[in-house]
């Protein structure tokens with residue numbers, strides 16, 4: 018297992034590499050793709066072997082018997098997160114954004130308010146709007162240079178029309194691993210304002226050594242009747258193109274409403290992801306992700322030191338994920354100016370901050386899940402592109 022290997026993703030239908038020229042004007046020939054949240058790492062061999070075995074037998078039938086799949090999820094959640102998952106609580110979706118969207122349909126109606134804590138993963142706002150729900154952006158506070166909860170301010174914003182809150186835990190794009198106290202605050206907020214809580218924990222495995230993610234059900238069992246937890250192998254193991262996610266719902270009433278929506282849409286998982294998941298949620302998968310986290314943490318230090326050495330740029334220190342959040346406010350440049358320097362001069366495709374909602378206006382998000390030499394290269398490009406500020 019090496020994360021140093023440079024894999025050529027160009028011309029392979031990788032959105033991150035093959036769509037960066039049309040999206041940012043950055044050529045994949047000499048540019049770096051640091052936007053879409055895929056890693057440039059080869060997934061665990063156990064999964065590749067499993068998919069090859071299935072493909073070589075030529076068996077692509079309708080999939081039957083999800084016992085092994087469910088057992089692997091239960092094993093992973095217990096051994097990695099100390100969480101007992103009931104088999105009946107597991108619903109498999111077409112990825113996590115699909116699960117969020119189905120939750121909106123199952124647990125609210127058009128016009129209802131849906132709270133998100135911004136800046137946050139941009140697809141939340143997209144699906145809230147697409148489902149004709151009212152988007153309620155509650156901005157995170159900045160304390161000591163990192164994001165923090167702001168319950169008093171958020172409480173004052175509630176009108177009674179809000180029905181759902183979506184939490185991103187750990188946090189994309191800030192890289193925070195929320196503490197037990199912060200998560201308890203979210204649970205209390207949900208209870209106080211009578212909100213269904215969707216806890217999107219897709220990044221739960223990608224926490225740096227020494228950090229501890231606490232899954233929401235372990236924070237406060239009393240919110241089980243209003244809680245949906247979303248998890249997936251996709252970010253953990255770099256297999257997002259398989260579009261397989263899980264909504265884990267322990268409450269029977271919530272389960273019935275979600276099952277109804279799944280049934281109406283007739284959604285069922287593709288067979289490859291059913292084969293792939295047990296190979297990933299395995300001791301070999303665990304070893305891979307531990308090594309990956311150590312590698313990502315080292316990448317984070319290289320990028321943090323390099324970016325923060327540029328006057329006017331401020332990268333938020335991370336505890337998790339591989340998504341680095343850089344604030345350009347200190348440069349005094351407009352969004353167009355600093356974005357052009359990053360795309361045109363540094364030849365780096367990075368995600369624009371405003372799509373993450375309130376608080377993201379002066380930021381760009383950089384994906385640092387790449388071989389170390391490319392991270393060093395990215396730092397050099399950024400230092401040259403903003404060299405006049407030195």
Ligand SMILES: Cc1ncc(COP(=O)(O)O)c(C=O)c1O
Pocket residue numbers: 054111112113114115138185189217219220249251257260261262
């Ligand atoms: C918090 C969060 N949720 C969901 C997703 C995407 O999930 P999916 O591709 O399974 O829809 C991402 C991707 O970056 C994410 O960061």
